């Protein structure tokens with residue numbers, strides 16, 4: 001973990017506004033950050049509950065240490081931290097908040113090309129993470145934020161891990177896992193690597209095309225793996241181009257090596273996006 005002091009902020013430059021969300025460690029506020037150039041920029045401030053013990057505070061800051069290593073247009077940027085209590089993580093604000101609720105409330109204003117654009121943008125972020133040897137482990141619509149009508153960003157790195165060259169996967173220990181998003185090898189052996197991220201990304205694309213409907217609604221967590229082992233997969237979303245569903249289905253190949261990589265997904269999604277835009281014109 002790199003030194004954090006270069007990211008330390010003067011708390012007096014951070015102004016807290018309304019609460020906009022609830023994180024697992026504490027409230028998330030909207031706010032303002034005054035830069036050295038005396039510019040005021042809108043930010044999101046994650047706070048850690050005052051009574052958190054040292055281990056919890058470390059886990060809270062861990063996400064910031066991970067985020068500070070990334071610089072990508074579709075990954076929420078870390079601005080800095082205030083590491084004394086009350087601990088604050090200051091991030092770029094995604095104006096429209098969570099993608100799931102955005103998809104649900106703008107269902108009638110969002111065309112197919114925009115949905116495909118979101119999937120494409122996320123694939124560029126995930127391809128960037130893959131090139132940095134990071135596995136995200138929690139790719140899901142709930143972890144995507146909306147910055148503008150035509151811009152989404154990956155916003156949650158609570159579970160992401162760096163995997164060294166000689167490790168082929170990360171073995172998760174205890175803890176709750178998002179079963180309905182997971183690849184079979186993640187459910188059965190708690191194995192995580194870029195190919196299991198690809199499976200999760202397929203589920204995330206499905207959620208986008210379904211306007212924020214969760215996968216396997218009404219199915220018990222324990223029953224999902226049986227369905228997957230039997231060859232069952234999430235169904236074709238209404239209006240989903242067959243070419244896109246074929247790509248999602250490839251992400252859900254039982255054998256990890258048969259799944260595409262993020263570089264390939266990025267290229268295919270770009271083609272599908274251009275094709276959809278062309279059809280809109282015709």
Ligand code: ATP
Pocket residue numbers: 020021022023024025026028044076091092093094095097098145155156157158
């Ligand atoms: P969990 O691990 O349970 O997902 P968390 O502690 O990682 O929670 P987040 O999910 O990242 O917290 O944040 C909680 C909520 O705060 C989000 O669902 C979103 O509504 C809001 N939020 C977080 N970061 C931002 C941001 N950069 N811009 C706008 N809203 C944000």
